[in-house]
Amino acid sequence: MFHMLSVGFASVFTDPTCITMIFVGVMVGIVFGALPGLTTVAGLSMFLPVTYVMSSHVGLAMLTAIYIGGISGGLISAILLNMPGTPASIATTFDGAPMARNGEAGKALGIAVFASLIGTMLGVAVMIFAAPMLAILTLKFGPWEYFSVTFFALTLIASLTEKSVVKGLLSAMFGMMIATVGLSPTDGTPRFTFGSLQLSSGFHLLVVLVGLYAIREVLLAASAKEQEVKVLEYKMKGLGFGLRDLKGNWFNLLRSSLLGLGIGILPGIGGSTSNIIAYSMAKNASKHPEKYGTGIPDGIIASESSNNASIGGAMIPLLTLGIPGDGATAILLGGFMLHGMQPGPLLFQQNGPVVYSVFAAMVLGTIFMAILMWSGMRMFVKILKVPNHILIPLIVVLCSIGAYALSNRVFDMWGLLLFGFIGLMMQRFGIPAPPFILGFILEGSLELNLRRGLEYSNGNWLDVFTHPISATFLALTLGSLIMTIVNNHRAAKKKLAQGVEN
Amino acid sequence: MSSDSKKEIGVGVFFFIFAIAYMVGASKISTFTPFGNRGLDSRSVPELLGILTIILSMTYMGQVWLKERKLKKILKESGADSAQAGDQKETTATPESKGTIVSRINSVMPVKLILSLIYLAVYTALYQPLGFILSSIFFLIAESFLLVNKDERKKWILFIVLFSVGVSIFIYFIFTKYLTLVLPSGILG
Numbered sequence: 190m191f192h193m194l195s196v197g198f199a200s201v202f203t204d205p206t207c208i209t210m211i212f213v214g215v216m217v218g219i220v221f222g223a224l225p226g227l228t229t230v231a232g233l234s235m236f237l238p239v240t241y242v243m244s245s246h247v248g249l250a251m252l253t254a255i256y257i258g259g260i261s262g263g264l265i266s267a268i269l270l271n272m273p274g275t276p277a278s279i280a281t282t283f284d285g286a287p288m289a290r291n292g293e294a295g296k297a298l299g300i301a302v303f304a305s306l307i308g309t310m311l312g313v314a315v316m317i318f319a320a321p322m323l324a325i326l327t328l329k330f331g332p333w334e335y336f337s338v339t340f341f342a343l344t345l346i347a348s349l350t351e352k353s354v355v356k357g358l359l360s361a362m363f364g365m366m367i368a369t370v371g372l373s374p375t376d377g378t379p380r381f382t383f384g385s386l387q388l389s390s391g392f393h394l395l396v397v398l399v400g401l402y403a404i405r406e407v408l409l410a411a412s413a414k415e416q417e418v419k420v421l422e423y424k425m426k427g428l429g430f431g432l433r434d435l436k437g438n439w440f441n442l443l444r445s446s447l448l449g450l451g452i453g454i455l456p457g458i459g460g461s462t463s464n465i466i467a468y469s470m471a472k473n474a475s476k477h478p479e480k481y482g483t484g485i486p487d488g489i490i491a492s493e494s495s496n497n498a499s500i501g502g503a504m505i506p507l508l509t510l511g512i513p514g515d516g517a518t519a520i521l522l523g524g525f526m527l528h529g530m531q532p533g534p535l536l537f538q539q540n541g542p543v544v545y546s547v548f549a550a551m552v553l554g555t556i557f558m559a560i561l562m563w564s565g566m567r568m569f570v571k572i573l574k575v576p577n578h579i580l581i582p583l584i585v586v587l588c589s590i591g592a593y594a595l596s597n598r599v600f601d602m603w604g605l606l607l608f609g610f611i612g613l614m615m616q617r618f619g620i621p622a623p624p625f626i627l628g629f630i631l632e633g634s635l636e637l638n639l640r641r642g643l644e645y646s647n648g649n650w651l652d653v654f655t656h657p658i659s660a661t662f663l664a665l666t667l668g669s670l671i672m673t674i675v676n677n678h679r680a681a682k683k684k685l686a687q688g689v690e691n
Numbered sequence: 692m693s694s695d696s697k698k699e700i701g702v703g704v705f706f707f708i709f710a711i712a713y714m715v716g717a718s719k720i721s722t723f724t725p726f727g728n729r730g731l732d733s734r735s736v737p738e739l740l741g742i743l744t745i746i747l748s749m750t751y752m753g754q755v756w757l758k759e760r761k762l763k764k765i766l767k768e769s770g771a772d773s774a775q776a777g778d779q780k781e782t783t784a785t786p787e788s789k790g791t792i793v794s795r796i797n798s799v800m801p802v803k804l805i806l807s808l809i810y811l812a813v814y815t816a817l818y819q820p821l822g823f824i825l826s827s828i829f830f831l832i833a834e835s836f837l838l839v840n841k842d843e844r845k846k847w848i849l850f851i852v853l854f855s856v857g858v859s860i861f862i863y864f865i866f867t868k869y870l871t872l873v874l875p876s877g878i879l880g
Contacts, residue, residue, distance in 0.1 A: 366737070
């Protein structure tokens, strides 16, 4: 492993194009993260077509760099505008904005960048060591194990993302149904193609993703009223903070990072959830919870270290199982596929050098992120002032190129529009998008492995329970579903009781 | 029934109808089992998905209905005054939950949204016949003009036109010459 890792580092550090692209990627990511209303996913979608022609390690390095920059960039607007740039930095506004209003914006920014740096580093380090080991384990997976893990991931995300488990599951089903359009796995029968040649290849993953996330996001931002951006004044000398500002916060930093890492590993939820949980956890564990929300470093550290640690976490199931941890990693999955690689157990064996160079790129990207944020803050703040009416149309044009260039057909652009519309409707009716995406991505492997498993066992369904790993995951699935339903029921009862009292 | 519940029932109805249509489509999938059917054929999984969705959508509608009934019962018991208070509470509690962007959207009529969708459709339709450069110029100008604040239109118009033309040509050459992608050249050939 160490040999591979050193080869990976060597391939990145000796390639000036790669270093430049990582630098550009981080910068783009920070900009997208900082702009309220546009998230990392829009940045990734926009720059996908640029990576089509790059060699795989450069293209993927750039995409992961955008991811790292994007999660970190959100802190700028969270602190200076009191508006989270991405959902991953919602909790940063709780203490970051008050601190900035108290005239300590530079310190807030400095601490937030530091927490992001440590969080990302920790997450990436764990990923580098854990992913290859897990890959060895998943290599032993047969069809039943695969089926159960996929099934577990799907139900978990459905129950985690929405208050109503049924609604989450419906969303996942919807995604799976859309995924069945095209040729079926194993025997290639056309399904739901209505005789159309275009539909026989199904909807491309990137069309669905970019439509559902980026186009929806952009359309929503378009319909939001354009606001005059008022950026708070700030001064930042050096790193912006001193060591004594971190006093008593080292454990908080570690705990929040580990929490973010753990949440990142779970399918479908990442930085956008972990920052809020880490914040409330830090508050509960604190000796002075009443100070939270008034502008103390503790809150910023909890939020920013946890959301950044989720990056490494989300990459683990992506690389070892092909199951993306959040929206951004889903696009990365598409990026891997475009470069002819299938994330999953075989990835480390078949494309080891590329994977390790992606690891190296993430380390370098993290360092670039901190340097850029500390030294180039003034520039990013200026970009916050770029008006939406210039930016949004441009993003749409670039996303369209991405869709068109997939196979040089306008059909995929129509797909973009269709899924953008579906995304809007889902948002309007409160149907969560992550289960849909995961359902869409996983349907193929779920069906393939179910059919294979049944073929091996001569049609015996009970065979799935005789494999220890698959039986465990099925038990976990049942357990998590029951737990969510019981918890929801309790919460509803409590709410109802409170309503009566009031 | 409150408008929230109606919306939720609508979600259930949509999935129910979609699943029925899907099942009809699934029944037309041809199957191929030359060695006897030992497991599943290409029709089985879609059918399974359809059935599960029907069950889930019915469960969801049932849940919403039960919740609504419970709420009504409680409101009846606790009298009209608190009912009003409860109603108020419900309405104030929902819109804020999704953060600033969504609440901002709710405050404006989504005319811009509908127009954006139409522009995007026209852009897609003209992409091939007009070519990338011309269709993009039109789209960029139209969309930017739509999004800019009304009172600032005059100030921005020159910049928008120049920017749209410049960027479209720039992107076309970067992508086709340096990034070797193929983009439709259209009537400019």
